[in-house]
Amino acid sequence: MDELLEHFERTVERDQRIEPRDWMPEGYRKTLIRQIAQHAHSEIIGMQPEGAWITRAPSLRRKAILLAKVQDEAGHGLYLYAATETLGVDRSELTENLIEGKQKYSSIFNYPTPSFADVGVIGWLVDGAAICNQVPLCRTSYGPYARAMIRVCKEESFHQRQGYELLMTMMRGSKAQREMVQDSVNRWWWPSLMMFGPPDGDSPNTARSMAWRIKRHTNDELRQKFVDMSVPQAEKLGVTLPDPELKWNAEREHYDFGEPDWAELKRVISGDGACNAERVEHRRRAHEDGAWVREAALAHAAKKKGVAA
Numbered sequence: 001m002d003e004l005l006e007h008f009e010r011t012v013e014r015d016q017r018i019e020p021r022d023w024m025p026e027g028y029r030k031t032l033i034r035q036i037a038q039h040a041h042s043e044i045i046g047m048q049p050e051g052a053w054i055t056r057a058p059s060l061r062r063k064a065i066l067l068a069k070v071q072d073e074a075g076h077g078l079y080l081y082a083a084t085e086t087l088g089v090d091r092s093e094l095t096e097n098l099i100e101g102k103q104k105y106s107s108i109f110n111y112p113t114p115s116f117a118d119v120g121v122i123g124w125l126v127d128g129a130a131i132c133n134q135v136p137l138c139r140t141s142y143g144p145y146a147r148a149m150i151r152v153c154k155e156e157s158f159h160q161r162q163g164y165e166l167l168m169t170m171m172r173g174s175k176a177q178r179e180m181v182q183d184s185v186n187r188w189w190w191p192s193l194m195m196f197g198p199p200d201g202d203s204p205n206t207a208r209s210m211a212w213r214i215k216r217h218t219n220d221e222l223r224q225k226f227v228d229m230s231v232p233q234a235e236k237l238g239v240t241l242p243d244p245e246l247k248w249n250a251e252r253e254h255y256d257f258g259e260p261d262w263a264e265l266k267r268v269i270s271g272d273g274a275c276n277a278e279r280v281e282h283r284r285r286a287h288e289d290g291a292w293v294r295e296a297a298l299a300h301a302a303k304k305k306g307v308a309a
């Protein structure tokens with residue numbers, strides 16, 4: 001046992017990957033299942049806020065782009081559920097957990113999308129924050145998760161650019177369009193900062209996850225990186241960010257910024273956001289409506305097996 005643990009720790013220290021065949025501590029396995037499942041659920045639930053605009057996109061071009069983006073998110077969910085299965089859990093069990101409210105997904109998807117500008121702002125800020133979170137995960141210590149992240153990140157950067165390009169187009173449009181963009185930025189800025197999780201002092205699992213090299217940076221480090229990246233982009237776009245404390249700190253060489261409303265984050269995580277019930281209900285319905293597809297696939301597989309025998 002000591003030898004196995006020592007081998008595990010040495011592998012992590014050398015920055016080599018842990019693979020499904022390797023021995024791993026139970027806590028490491030459980031942490032990964034929780035984190036990857038939560039990530040997979042976020043990709044799947046994350047299809048809903050923007051998916052609501054597919055039938056109302058203002059042109060065929062915008063519809064095609066949005067459709068492709070939402071489909072990418074379905075693919076991300078699929079890779080990630082497959083990655084959790086290498087840890088010995090079943091995907092159907094994880095879907096049950098999501099529907100029963102036993103596992104979480106990112107609180108950002110509990111906010112509504114009342115205007116088409118939200119499609120652009122989600123691409124720019126929400127996918128942008130996801131990139132900050134996920135690029136370091138390409139070097140996470142668990143092999144299947146790290147490899148899934150490489151492809152996911154390539155697609156996320158396409159998502160961010162499509163969002164920014166949409167906003168650029170709207171900012172060159174009418175006054176009403178510019179106001180739609182600004183209103184949407186005002187609504188999404190703070191929830192985007194909350195995507196990095198609670199402040200470091202209030203994040204009890206961070207130290208352990210960093211020691212296991214599952215996590216490579218703290219929540220506050222990643223949040224700072226996101227702010228530093230977003231401010232010049234907002235300037236170029238011609239929108240303001242809704243934070244009076246936001247300003248360049250020459251000494252730190254970073255932007256200073258205000259404190260997000262952590263009580264709001266807690267409230268939304270614990271189920272009291274604008275859309276929590278709607279999102280989970282929609283997922284439950286989609287899962288139930290898809291039962292015949294799962295049954296047909298199983299029947300087809302059984303038939304093929306019979307023919308082969």
Ligand SMILES: [Fe+2]
Nearest residue numbers: 043072073076
């Ligand atoms: Fe994604």
Ligand SMILES: [Fe+2]
Nearest residue numbers: 073127156159
């Ligand atoms: Fe995305």
